[in-house]
Amino acid sequence: MSDRVRMRVFAVAGLGLLALLLWGLWGLPDFGVYRGPYGDILNRIAVPERSTTDVVTAVNFDYRGFDTLGEEFILFSAVVGVTSILRGLRGERARAPEDEAAGRRVPETSLAIRVTGLGLVPPTILIGLYVVAHGHQTPGGGFQGGVILATALLLTYLSADYMTMRRVGPTWLSELAEGMGAAGFALVGVSGLVAGGAFFENFLGKGTPGELLSAGTILVSNFAVGLAVTGGFALMLSEFLQQTLVRRSGRQRRARRA
Amino acid sequence: MLVLVALSATSVVLAHDPLRQAMLASIYGLVLGILFFVWQAPDVALSQTVVGAVALPLMILLALAKMRGGEE
């Protein structure tokens, strides 16, 4: 289908879609007027019932914990997909680095970037752990904290070089974290079943709302999800990095020896 | 604020060079995060900022570096 024909078909289809969308959206209640009952009910009962002050996290991990299980495993299978797709290119590593453009130096990381980057790693890890642990009280939770922790690993790569990142966060550690996190989350749900209730029933003792050790299983599942997301994102990022940089480390080693 | 969202989305689509587009996508993610914050959704704003302004442009840049590295 040539370009012109495609543009014409799209013009018809796109405008039709836009018209249909706007017509459908016109029937919604006005922006700012909220009619549904569930939001109001949840806002009223979530805090006394589950003793967590963050209602969104309560919905995610307790009332609709099943959806979060599905999302966790979407993350898991996407990471598996990325690693298996990019692993087919591993055969290139066997190629000797001499047929690259000879004598090309890769510039060393400047000292300013190194110091700033390495100085930022501990606060990032601390902030990530804080966001994961306080998910049931303040905005945050497993996902946000997990991605923050994964970027701490990436900061190590940015400020030092690839080999340092490999030593600090080896692949088997990320894989272990991801697997254990996903399994841990599923186990929380199953143990709700075992303890004589529904799947994902919140059966641990709930403290008073506003304290750190409250909200029962929500705390445990926050940690499990944080672990799984950290492992998953670190694995994905290092898979992408590995492809671009195996050659680079070869060049750096040759340049240092020269 | 919403007009800013529409403008950012238009600019992300109309930039044809993927490298420029990665930066614009990061700005778009940040603008969306701010909009979610204005709409009283702090959890979602945190998640969107962390994912859409950091993790996503990072992956785009890495994919581009990989594609360009193969041509040398």
Add this chain to the structure above:
Amino acid sequence: MSFLPYAVVGYVAAIGLYGVVTSRNVVHLVICLSVMQSSSYLLLLSIGFKDHASAPIFADVPVGTRAVDPVVQALTLTDVVVGATVTALLLALAVQAHKRYGTADPRELRPERR
């Protein structure tokens, strides 16, 4: 004013689709796909909004305060994470396709070529 959020949702979805259709680079295509997905986040959040209401976090305000709907926020949270992972998977596919066929143009990557 009250229809503007929904109009922006429709506009972002349409322009994302335009980007997907007229794309000349697979990475550009994947980014436009993620833009289309972000229009769904906008729609979900704008449904749950209440005028003059605060966030559904009751850490420092008493429980009875008027707050925005938390259910759609939980849905959007899931949506954001899933969107990012799907985009990552598509990027890996794009990298692999570029490696095998040497071109990043979606019009060239047709099945009858190989």
